[in-house]
Amino acid sequence: MDIKYLAILHLCLILSVAGSYQDVGQVIIKPLGKELTVSVGSSLNLTCEYTAQCTGGITYTWKKVDTETEKNIIRSGSTLSITVVKLEDEGVYICEVPCVKNIKKVTVRVYSLAEPVIEMPKDLKDNTTVAITCSVNSIHPPGVVNISWYQGDNMLFSEKKDSDDTPISFTLSIHLNKEQHHGKKIKCIMQLETLNVSKEQFEILHIYHMPSDVNIEVPSSLTEGKALLMSCTSTGYPNPAIQWEKIDQPWPIHLQRHPNGTVTGLLAPADSGQYQCTASNSQGTKSNLITLDVQYGPTNTSIISSKGHFIQEGEFLNLTCVSESHPKVKCYKWSMIPELSLPKDLTPYDGYLTIKSFHKEHEGIYECEVTHQNGKTQRAYFNVILIEPEREMISPAPQLPGAVGGGVICGLLVGGICGFLLAKWLK
Template sequence: MPRNIVVIFGASNILWMVFAVSQNVKVEIFPEDKMIAQIGDSASLTCSVPDCKSSLSFSWRTQIDSPLNGKVKTTGTKSTLVMNPVSFENEHSYLCTVSCGDLKGERGIQVEIYSFPKDPEIHWSDLPEVGKPVTVRCLVPDVYPVEKLEIQLLKDNHALVSQNFLELVDIKSKETKSLEFTFTPTEEDIGKAIVCQATLIIDYQPSTKTTTEKMQIYISPKDPVISVNPSTSLQEGDSVMMTCTSEGLPAPQISWSKKLDNGDQQLLSGNATLTLIAMRMEDSGIYVCEGVNPVGTNRKEVELTVQVAPRDTTISVNPSSTLEEGSSVNMTCSSDGFPAPKILWSKKLKDGNLEPLAENTTLTLTSTKMEDSGIYVCEGINQAGINRKEVELIIQAAPKDLQLTAFPSESVKEGDTVIISCTCGNVPPTLIILKKKAETGDTVLKSTDGAYTIHRARLADAGVYECESKNEIGLQLRSITLDVKGRESNKDYFSSELLVLYCASSLIIPAIGVIIYFARKANMRGSYSLVDAQKSKV
């Protein structure tokens, strides 16, 4: 609002209040002069006519007939306007009108409001650290009217910066104001006080709120110092104690960790001292001491070496420990130990002795043959001892020397027994499958060790028999044809024995017929006599 409008408005208020004081009956109002109320609080105006002996009535209104924004309570000779809570709508000149019988009277009062509810707040752009610029901010929330506000920042009772907020605004509102100051802390600032002070002029009287904070000045951890007892070079089974210290403010928290092969760190301890007992080779490596506080981190490394005899000897075979004859293979050996072990390759002989082959990490065999199969030995050797590892190399070849036979012959007669047998000269043995071929489909035979027995051969058993021998490298096929012959002529079916039996049967059958005939006749006569029967024919 322009300043000239404020002056005119203020003058009209005074004239209005002077007019409102004129009365025929004495009216009292409390407070007498004006009211200063804080937004959000509860406030009340009381109008009374203690000398009225007649009928009495009260009414309240604002200068410009705005809503009262309050509740009126009238009891006897008093009337109270209660504003709860006080808000911007309550900033008016209020008029209390009284009727006492035929007499009337009025009394006016001005209500002014403000907002200054909280102490100032101190905020930092970062943790204050020695040697690094930092900004401190004094914040005063929910202030009205801001044109009557002053903020001041002090350090150890010395003013750093201050500001008045004299701007006028058209809209009534609570505002948050702040004041900032940037400086570089030193060690001398440790423990000194930062003061944020806000002053609001209320009814020409200053109201001051203050917040004081003792500065916590930080110092980032300085280079850690490591001590190792007894030494960084150790023997397997030894113990070692490592102590780390680092300066900073506040005092850094010390931790110990070990660097892993993948670059990560394995946390070991949150104490300044790390003790390792019964050291092993895998305890060798880089150990890290780290000092940490709220403003920084610093670290120091130390390397421990544990000397041990060769151990954990390993062998890798490329492409595989099972190979096809004629291919090449690389066998690589590694062994842990300190100092680094020397590698020696040998082949184990049948008598158990070792045949030295090479002193390289990698042993290469080219154009392998089946006699290269066997057990190969890698030894890791240093001054402290020997450690060895074995690997078995298997050289395979595709099936060969496959033989398929029929016993006693590939040509048999019906009723004979025949054995079909398949053998392979490979070492190790290959898979053998016997089949009987047919146009309608092959039949897999149930063989034992590559042999299939046909008992009492029939004509249907004749045909092509196939042997299939295969392994991971390849396969080989062999086939034979079995011929099953029938009997050569009919005499084979009518031997001399059968002929005798045939003749005997030709005589017996008629005789049996004669006996049956006479038996029937005897039955007809009631008796039968072989003698009488013969006589009758003479």
Template structure:
């Protein structure tokens, strides 16, 4: 309640119920004044005496004035007629939530409410209605009335909304402001200690607020936005025991009843050595000599693998084939049949080394394809009995070293060709010319008619299965004599 004039006051003395009211001034009035007493806004007594006695109830309101100056009354006095009552004097709530500041107020019954509002600051000599403060539009709602309810609702709370809130009302005869309600808006904050660990260590999660929420019955815990099963606790502390790589993720917490307002996420990083190390072969399927093949080592680790090492089984012992290559791939640009064998890889980071299972790689030769060829020049020859002939060919092969070359005309009893050089019929009449790289020439002397046949070239390499026949071969026809036919022309 706020004074309306200075110099005239009502002093209350007496017992619990019966009170004596005295209308006093700061100085003695020179004229003999007449005092006018009012009860609940109505005149009840006019008397030269400045005293007035009555049964003083909680709801009654008294004031006095000097006759002739009724427009300058003393401030009204009462027990409980001017009051603002808050359900909670201090409130702690979460950012983003909605809060109702419950409030009721009383005033002399003969007064009418002219204005009721909430404020947090004074503007000069007056208060500043929150509904007119920039930033509060659509953010606050007065749920009260102009009788007794003064409840204020604030939605989508911000940290900046933390302040002391006061209710103020103005009546037809006076004005009054309640004491402040302390509103503290807090985040839910997840603290993680530590945030980076190695497998097997423990991690402590703590759910904190800057003020005490009332009441808190339980806390909820989340990983990657999903509730952690069976994790609700009555304590703000949650411990991850003996963490593994599967515990890596983003963690948050919330208080019961406000699960829609969780804390910001905190990321847990778990360091671990290479796991699930494996080798893959590309392309998949049959591996053919001369093709390009890539072995790839894959592994899951944190921090990432910093070195890969490749091994091949050599006569029962694995030996490194990485040389200077520390990457996840081992490439055979032109694979050989000698590359057939068992391989595995090791993946290493700063914590430990992981090894893959061994894989078997089988490199195959495909005859007549992929680099095998024999070319005859020419492919058909006709010559005379007793003469000499040269059969020539050039050849290619995919890899390795040529170990054997020969010519033949027939398959032996084992279905394998037989070298003409071992045939008695050709003894002393055959010569092989050329090298074992890319070409050869067969010279046959003193030809016989029985030498007429299809001649084929055979080559073998040092790789398993490395053998090839150039087919079709060269057709040789040997004729016996030359017949001369003449036609006699008669002279005319």
């Protein structure tokens, strides 16, 4: 066989194989799927890919099937982009790869379903029945529209209607109850059954009602000098305003009232008493009371003596330890200075120390230490002094008048006698 003939035959075989490799590839349109559904006003991006290679490179041509002009070339390049989708963009789009005469089709369905609008009365009142409407003013293509009402995740009502490109609305009648509905989300879902596309809208139900459940919280232990955090909260709509006051007394200037319903400050004994928290809004007012019992002391501790500081031997003496505190101090400790102990014959009882017969060993400084339940202590001191007995002395005062009187009388008598005797002698 001629060598030239073999060479030509070999070349033809190579070209035939290369041509067969070109036909192996596939044309793919992304996003994948034979039919795409897009909304009016959205954007659309279609990308065409060929999975093999073409001699001389790959080119792409996009066409849209038009019933009047058959196939119209609308774009060259692998990507077809529509920035704002319109109803007229609906149709069948074809991507061609000329080097292999291969095409791929995709159908684009364009729908129009506007955002639903929920309408209801502005002021929702407790224990009233209201009508809530959900509507849309643009639906395409015409068909069955399914509407569903939800409160949270619970379906309340479902209904179907036929649409014909005109606005459509659905109304839900609901009896309002603040415990069941206030602050809850009510949702409307519109669904085009033909295309299985939907839109939803929701509103929060705000039901006007007066304050309720005025709750006051205070610390379990209230002690003088400790920080106070007292709070008052209430439910209601509109949100209630909180106001604190002290019953029958001015508000303590060292306690601060805050807009969020809290009261802060350092506690003082005078803070004990009854307080009222009032919650109010446009629908009404409600109050609650709390009593503060502030523990304090001990303070102004002192010792009171039944006989004063000076006492005679053998007398009865009672010492009483008093202190201002709340609740009353229960722990008393008696001692003497500097021994720090009491004579053995003395036995104190709470705040009392009784000495039935006072003697020299009882003389001295007495100390009373009081300890409150809050752990604070205070001491008081009292000095008791024994009075020394006075010595008995004979008083000369009663003899002096007698001596003077006697002298006068004796003088008179002696004088008289002497005068008589003198007169007799002169005769």
